[in-house]
Amino acid sequence: MNERIEKAYAQRPKRWVFELSVAVIVTALIVWSATAVETSGTTQNGGKIALNILSGIFHPDTGLLFNLTVQGVPYLLLETVCIAFLGTVVGAVISIPLAFLSASNLTPKPIAFIGRIIIMAVRTVPAFIYGLMFIRVTGPGAFAGLLTMSLCSVGMVSKMYIEAIEDLDVRVLESLDAAGCTTWQKIRYGILPQLMPNFASTAIYRFDINLRDATVLGLVGAGGIGAPLIFAMNSYRWSEAGAILAGLIVLVLAVEWLSTKIRIKLARG
Structure with missing residues (x-):
């Protein structure tokens, strides 16, 4: 051997x-x-800037971190969470009829094809571009961020909803139909119990994504904590930037832990 x-x-x-x-x-x-990296003028100042960034992150401005006014980190985080949450809710609600119209097992194929083309077109444009567009329409503020998150959510959530609808167990519907159930009863007892866990899990997952996107949208003036963060970094106020980043880290970890618990509960029933 x-x-x-x-x-x-x-x-x-x-x-x-x-x-x-x-x-x-x-x-x-x-x-x-x-060979394409340019290092002229950054060898000495770049090191100092890096040390200042690290110092600001590890020594955040506690006055800003625990400031309960509209300029404080808690209020800005709350605004960011509200933008992400409401954007997810609106996008999930709009996605439901769009997903049913685009499901090939429920609607004629030409209609389903048109619906999928619309969803594909919505998903093509980045959230940053939508933010710039809505800011021109509504002006800077949280409402522009809400509209952006809603439209961006429609693209991904609709696609996930379609997959859930097309994976329906039609044998349940056939059994209810044989039992003489009405259309509403078939929807209530045959379709919704199969779809609700997947729909809720998809919406929670999208909320995690929207929470991070809402932070980036603040950079273009669409509300949230992104604008104060970029202003602090451009002004070299690293302690303020560290306070904002510390709040963001805590928020993301808390939302991630909570959403994971909810998704596990939905998966296990």
Whole structure:
């Protein structure tokens, strides 16, 4: 047995030439890419800026962090959560009829195809572009962020809803139909119990995404905590930036823990 193993090991394909060639090519590409890096004027100031950033993150401005006014971190985080939550709710509600119209097992294929084209078009545009568009329409503020989150949610949530609808167990509906149930009873006892866990889990997952996107949208003036963060960084107020980042970290961890618990509960029933 040992001799056969040793013989098979000796006859193994020799790949060292290929692996060596790949390593040489990758190293050459890294060296070639490094030639485009500009370091003029950043060798000394860049190090100081990096140290200031780290110092601000580890020594946040506690006055801003625990400030309960509209300029404080708690209020800005609450505004960000409200934008993400309401945007998720509105987007999830709009996605329900759109998903039913786009499900090929419930509607004619031409209608389902048109619905999928609409959903694809909505998903194509990034959230940042939607934010800039709605700011031009409604002006800067939380309402522009709400509209942006709603429209962005429609694209992803509708796609997930369609998959859940197309995975329906039609045998349940056939059994209810054989029992003489009405259309509403079939929806109530045959469709909704199958769809609600998937719909709720998708909406919670989208809320996690919207919470992070709402932070970025603040950079363009769509409300939330993004604008104060970029202002603090541009003004080199690293302690304020550290306070905002500390609040964001705590918020994201709390929402992640809570959403995971809810999704596990929905999955296990």
